[in-house]
Amino acid sequence: MLKRGNVHPVLATVLKRLGLGLFTWLMVSVIIFASITMLPGDFTEAVLGQAATKETIVAFRKELGLDQPAIVRYGEWLLGVAQGDFGTSFSGRAASGQDRSRLVMDLVAPRLQNTLFLAGITAIIAVPLALFLGLTTALYRNSLYDRIVNAVALTTISMPEFFLAYILILLLASLWPILPSLANVNTEMALPERLIRIALPAMSLTLVIIAHMMRMTRAAVINLLALPYVEMARLKGATRTAVIMKHVLPNAWAPIATVIAFNLAYLVVGVVVVEVVFVYPGIGQLMVDAVTSRDIPVVQACALIFAVTYILLNLIADIIGIITNPRLLHPR
Amino acid sequence: MTTNSTSDTRQKNDLLLEMRDVRIEGFSSGRWHPIIKGIDLTLKSGEVLGLIGESGAGKSTLGLAAMGFARPGCKIVGGSIVFDGQDLAQLPESAKRHLWGTRITYVAQSAAAAFNPAHRLIEQTIEATVRAQISTSTEARKDAVALYRSLQLPEADTIGNRYPHQVSGGQLQRIMTAMAMAPRPDLIIFDEPTTALDVTTQVEVLAAMREIVASCDTAAIYITHDLAVVAQMANRIKVLRYGEEVEEADTPIMLSAPKQDYTKSLWSVRALQKPERDSMDVLLEIDHVDAAYGETPVLFDVSIVVPRGKTVAVVGESGAGKSTTARVITGWLPQSRGEVRFKGVSLPNALKSRSVQQLRQIQMIYQMADTAMNPRQTVEEIIGRPLEFYLGLKGAARERRVIELLHMIELNENFADRLPSELSGGQKQRVCIARALAAEPELIICDEVTSSLDQIVQEGILRLLMCLQEEFGITYLFITHDIATVRAIADEIVVMFQGRVIEQGTKSAVLNPPYPEYTQRLLSSVPEMDPSWLDRLLAERSRDAA
Structure with a gap:
């Protein structure tokens, strides 16, 4: 594949996207840092209260490094991250009595694990289900089945996610109490127990994301059905299923993968409302709490994770788009 | 090729396809309009029928109807389409599917659009043959390469491993002919197969198609709006207009003595002449x-x-x-x-x-x-x-x-x-x-x-x-x-x-x-109304090459 010493176009694109991703992430971190710095009030006042003396505040600020100019603090933080050090949380520092402060990593890691667990389980259910529904509605388009599936999907996507969550709690935890309404998992729990605990949040999220993916699959497939090569496939005697699976789907992956990536990213970064409803200890809640208390190191770490999630998932979608397109994979 | 015993037992001049009073309607602006208004068409084994007419005459619709197929938005509303004893107008699609791609095949107008961009050419060439278990994948591949070679495709052994975007339009059109030929069908529908090609490429594709259809003794319906092209390909010509038959005759008769004014008018562009003028400005x-x-x-x-x-x-x-x-x-x-x-x-x-x-x-x-x-x-x-x-x-x-x-x-x-x-x-x-x-x-x-x-x-x-x-x-x-x-x-x-x-x-x-050499080649590639034109041209070229 290496022609005339050139890098294969797929690899070149991946490298280019990675570089762009890194740049995007830097921009995001600057924006987050700047916006938190510009927020009125600061961490010391929030923790020590209005009654604190000037000396305590100055001492506390010094301990946190807040006496330094913003640009220096940003630079030091960036340097730390480059070496794998995300810093120490502002909470529970010595100036507030005794030193109970924790490393940002220790705070974020278990929460991220929980989030990825919930996102992973949801994805395992939602993605195949969405693809199946999208393909079958395209295959039997304008049938009663198609209309019902579309109507239900549109209904669930049109409702706020907390509302869906409460309906599920009402039905499955209150009226017919078969599932727990609280999803307060911890690391000691066995897997089956954890799965039962997250059943309701996973269901709510599935309902939220399935419509997008299903409708994009359906639209992408239907778009291609009118093309001459699809007619040709039929005239070569292929069954409806064979036409869709062999001749349509391979050409439809690019848009479908993009929407799936977008929804998976949402599962990691955008589910704080569902976490709150089910009291689920995910990373969304952690970030919201950290923003409230101006805990800059934690906010920055979360923002970094969110940015990386988006960038990586979109990169994967791009790569899928390239490898399913022979024009790009096998240039003339 | 291993099977297809039906065509071995069938005699030449047996009736292969008989369409009687076929009526097709199409849906547009909120209602159904007639597109084909009761056409009869018969085809014997090994015979090539040319369908000609301007666009909107219903040539493609009639050609596809010969397979029992109607495009979305069209439906066959009347008449019978009897192919080898079965009435395709009555048969459910699941039954017609067993004929499509194996006993009746189709060559589309734009090969570039009719090949799936996601699959290698040879996979698409042998798809129907392998699915119908006419031959194994290995045999079918070998046969496909042989077909590529007889269609004079360059690098016949490996060209099938390419994707559609990696070969030229004229090559694609020939590969599609190979695809249609692969199951050794009884009938091929050629739907304007050379319209999208240059004249110089068209000559090669025409020659290749005619040669392979004749050598396999396949019947064909050849749809085109170019009289000169159909004159090279068809034994008989049927002229269509507004979904109705204008006239039908054997090729030499149709060319030398068309009866209807409409048929005569199809010749008219070739009659258009303008005196040459000189100007120095x-x-x-x-x-x-x-x-x-x-x-x-x-x-x-x-x-x-x-x-x-x-x-x-x-x-x-x-x-x-x-x-x-x-x-x-x-x-x-x-x-x-x-x-x-x-x-x-x-x-x-x-x-x-x-x-x-x-x-x-x-x-x-x-x-x-x-x-x-x-x-x-x-x-x-x-x-x-x-x-x-x-x-x-x-x-x-x-x-x-x-x-x-x-x-x-x-x-x-x-x-x-x-x-x-x-x-x-x-x-x-x-x-x-x-x-x-x-x-x-x-x-x-x-x-x-x-x-x-x-x-x-x-x-x-x-x-x-x-x-x-x-x-x-x-x-x-x-x-x-x-x-x-x-x-x-x-x-x-x-x-x-x-x-x-x-x-x-x-x-x-x-x-x-x-003429300079290229001009000679370009001019000689323009099809002429004479049915023996292609033969003469090919003979001349092989003589020049020798």
């Missing part, structure tokens, strides 16, 4: 121009002289640089070397640096009238825009002029309020001509303006262009790959090949011997 001069798309050079040292008030035809196959030359003249593609002079004054290379007057003097008409017009604008807006932009006409004056222009293109004023979607193909092209005329240009560049039109509509457009030239002394630079058109309207001819000008001269000089 130079309007446009392209002087040693080189041009490139990015890094890829496409024009090399192109020099063309366009005399005032005459028609200069630029001919050559696709990729010869004809349209690129037009882009250089209009300033769309600034040349990297050389000069374009209009009335002796050098034109700035780039479009942006040309004055409104310079822009007004050169107008263009495009091949696809469809895409050259804003679908949301009425005819009046389309024609009125250049009137306002170049000539500053407004209000009632503009309206009056639009109506005058409509009369010039032989349409009445009722057309002013129509949208492009409410016009026929020929009418659309007329509106584009009116739009070019509105600027009162001295030079109009016509880029394949009749290529996507039927013979009869083509003739009308060409006559109109000639009339306008007569009346207003407009100069045309006429880009085309159709030699019949060139014979009809050109005063001078420029032959281009691979980005270079091979020769320029008066029509009589270029179209008569002695």
Whole structure:
């Protein structure tokens, strides 16, 4: 594949996207840092209260490094991250009595694990289900089945996610109490127990994301059905299923993968409302709490994770788009 | 090939397909309209029937109906389609599927669109054969390579491993023929298989298709709007118009003595002739121009002289640089070397640096009238825009002029309020001509303006262009790959090949011997009405090659 010493176009694109991703992430971190710095009030006042003396505040600020100019603090933080050090949380520092402060990593890691667990389980259910529904509605388009599936999907996507969550709690935890309404998992729990605990949040999220993916699959497939090569496939005697699976789907992956990536990213970064409803200890809640208390190191770490999630998932979608397109994979 | 015993037992001259009183309806603007109005068609084993007519005559619909297939939005509402004892009009699709791709196969008009971009060519070639278990995958591959070879495809052993975008249009069309041939069907439907090809490529594809159909003794329905092509391929010709049969006869009889006026009129473009005129007054001069798309050079040292008030035809196959030359003249593609002079004054290379007057003097008409017009604008807006932009006409004056222009293109004023979607193909092209005329240009560049039109509509457009030239002394630079058109309207001819000008001269000089080698090849590739033309040509070429 290496022609005339050139890098294969797929690899070149991946490298280019990675570089762009890194740049995007830097921009995001600057924006987050700047916006938190510009927020009125600061961490010391929030923790020590209005009654604190000037000396305590100055001492506390010094301990946190807040006496330094913003640009220096940003630079030091960036340097730390480059070496794998995300810093120490502002909470529970010595100036507030005794030193109970924790490393940002220790705070974020278990929460991220929980989030990825919930996102992973949801994805395992939602993605195949969405693809199946999208393909079958395209295959039997304008049938009663198609209309019902579309109507239900549109209904669930049109409702706020907390509302869906409460309906599920009402039905499955209150009226017919078969599932727990609280999803307060911890690391000691066995897997089956954890799965039962997250059943309701996973269901709510599935309902939220399935419509997008299903409708994009359906639209992408239907778009291609009118093309001459699809007619040709039929005239070569292929069954409806064979036409869709062999001749349509391979050409439809690019848009479908993009929407799936977008929804998976949402599962990691955008589910704080569902976490709150089910009291689920995910990373969304952690970030919201950290923003409230101006805990800059934690906010920055979360923002970094969110940015990386988006960038990586979109990169994967791009790569899928390239490898399913022979024009790009096998240039003339 | 291992199986298909049916065709071994069937005798030549057995009736293979019998369509009786076939009626097909299509759904448009909210109701069902008849498309095919009761046509009978019979085909014997090993026989080739040509279906001919202008677009909208229902040729493709009838061809697909011979497979028992109706496109979405169409339905077979009456009649019988008996193929080898089974009535396809009554059979459910699941049963017809067993015939499709194995006993009846289909060759589509645009091979580039009919191949799935996601799969290798050989996979698509053997798909139906392997699925129907006519042969194993290994045998089918071997057979496919043999077919590729007999269709004279280059690198027959490996070409199948490529993807559709990696081979040329003419090669794709031959691979599609191989695909249709792979299961050794009893019947092949060829749906305008060479319409999208250059004349030089067309000859090779025609020869390959005819050879393989004859050697396998396959019956075929050959659909085309080109009489000369069908004359080479078919034993019998059926002429269709408005979904009805006009007449049917054996090929030699049909060519020499057509009975119906309509059939005679299909010949008419070839009868169009224009006396050649001489003029010394130079309007446009392209002087040693080189041009490139990015890094890829496409024009090399192109020099063309366009005399005032005459028609200069630029001919050559696709990729010869004809349209690129037009882009250089209009300033769309600034040349990297050389000069374009209009009335002796050098034109700035780039479009942006040309004055409104310079822009007004050169107008263009495009091949696809469809895409050259804003679908949301009425005819009046389309024609009125250049009137306002170049000539500053407004209000009632503009309206009056639009109506005058409509009369010039032989349409009445009722057309002013129509949208492009409410016009026929020929009418659309007329509106584009009116739009070019509105600027009162001295030079109009016509880029394949009749290529996507039927013979009869083509003739009308060409006559109109000639009339306008007569009346207003407009100069045309006429880009085309159709030699019949060139014979009809050109005063001078420029032959281009691979980005270079091979020769320029008066029509009589270029179209008569002695020819440079490429011109000879191009001219001899133009199909003639004589049914023995292809045989003669192939014989001549193999003699020359030997």
